[in-house]
Amino acid sequence: MDYFSGQGKLFFGQRDTAGNPKALRWVGDAADVSFSAEPDVLEAKENYSGNRQTVVRITRELKMSFKASLRQISTENIQLLTQGDAVAQSSGSVTNEIISPTTGTLAVGNVFILAAQDLSAVTIKDSSGTPKTLVAGTNYDLDAKSGQIEILDATTGGPYTLPLKADYTKAALSRVKMYTAANVEYWVRFVGLNTAVSGFPKVVLDIYRTRLDPAKDFSMISDDLNTFELAGSCLSDQTKTAASDYGQFGRLVQLT
Known part of the structure; x- marks a missing residue:
């Protein structure tokens, strides 16, 4: 032993x-x-000796x-x-993806989520007749890996017309949909x-x-x-x- x-x-x-x-x-x-091990056990005691001893275990x-x-x-x-x-995210380019509500007011601190992650060549623009391009580092902070932006300045270069739209290139990756x-x-x-x-x-x-x-x-x-x-x-x-x-x-x- x-x-x-x-x-x-x-x-x-x-x-x-x-x-x-x-x-x-x-x-x-x-x-x-x-x-x-988790056994389901039935035990029975006798009822005649006064000791109630276990006599059966099944x-x-x-x-x-x-x-x-x-x-x-x-x-x-x-x-x-x-x-x-x-679920596989294929590599490729995305154009004019709507990332914000279509109505309301653009405000500092708004966070908008893009549909993909691990991004490059990201451009954020508004929905004016001639779209205005927001400037990274001035109008918004970009987290390209997680695929989101946070609005830093909603007025410089504006006014901006909602919804905001995104163009970007996405890398191939794998993600998990739960349950x-x-x-x-x-x-x-x-x-x-x-x-x-x-x-x-x-x-x-x-x-x-x-x-x-x-x-x-x-x-x-x-x-x-x-x-x-x-x-x-x-x-x-x-x-x-x-x-x-x-x-x-x-x-x-x-x-x-």
């Missing part, structure tokens, strides 16, 4: 129709990886759950945490090292069918290094039998 102190790599991959894993992906540094259902704490972020990890789908992939099931694999034993022998955990919950907390501001909590239910894999070498929930292999 050995003591155990674990480290290792956590991998996720979707399953094919036969219940086998597709390509797996390492999710990066994880602060915690664990699974737990396991009605055996459930299993999984959780992990991720320490690194990526588009793919955000998909896992938010049950989202990745659109709730029914995706994953094969989870942990390849660990037992650092309490000389030579760091490996331990391999496979969980065949995991359905994740969306992250309950996704902190965007912190003084510390953020961790992102993954949790979900491990379902019985009906493509396998309990009598097989795999079992129906998972398998744990200790290597020497």
Whole structure:
């Protein structure tokens, strides 16, 4: 028997129709990886001895759950945490995109959001008969990476007619729309090292069918290094039998 102190790599991959894993992906540094059994147990006590002793214990259902704490972020990890789908922003040019209300008054402090991010060659103009071009650094502050402007001066070079319009070039990138992939099931694999034993022998955990919950907390501001909590239910894999070498929930292999 050995003591155990674990480290290792956590991998996720979707399953094919036969219940086998597709390509797996390492999710990066994880602060915690664990699974737990959650049996639904019925117990009954006898009513004749005066001691009310338990005489029957029946396991009605055996459930299993999984959780992990991720320490690194990526588009793919955000998909896992938010049950989202990745959407590609293609590169190209945009002309005359309306970015402000069509009525009202342009005011200092107004922030207007462009439809794309990671922009270059940005021009902001109004809707006059001959459009007037606003000057970056004078009339507005541009955050080209996030794709937004903030009005600094609404009068110099004006008056300006709403709506404001934008011309720009956008770079290719990937973004995630949240909570659109709730029914995706994953094969989870942990390849660990037992650092309490000389030579760091490996331990391999496979969980065949995991359905994740969306992250309950996704902190965007912190003084510390953020961790992102993954949790979900491990379902019985009906493509396998309990009598097989795999079992129906998972398998744990200790290597020497």
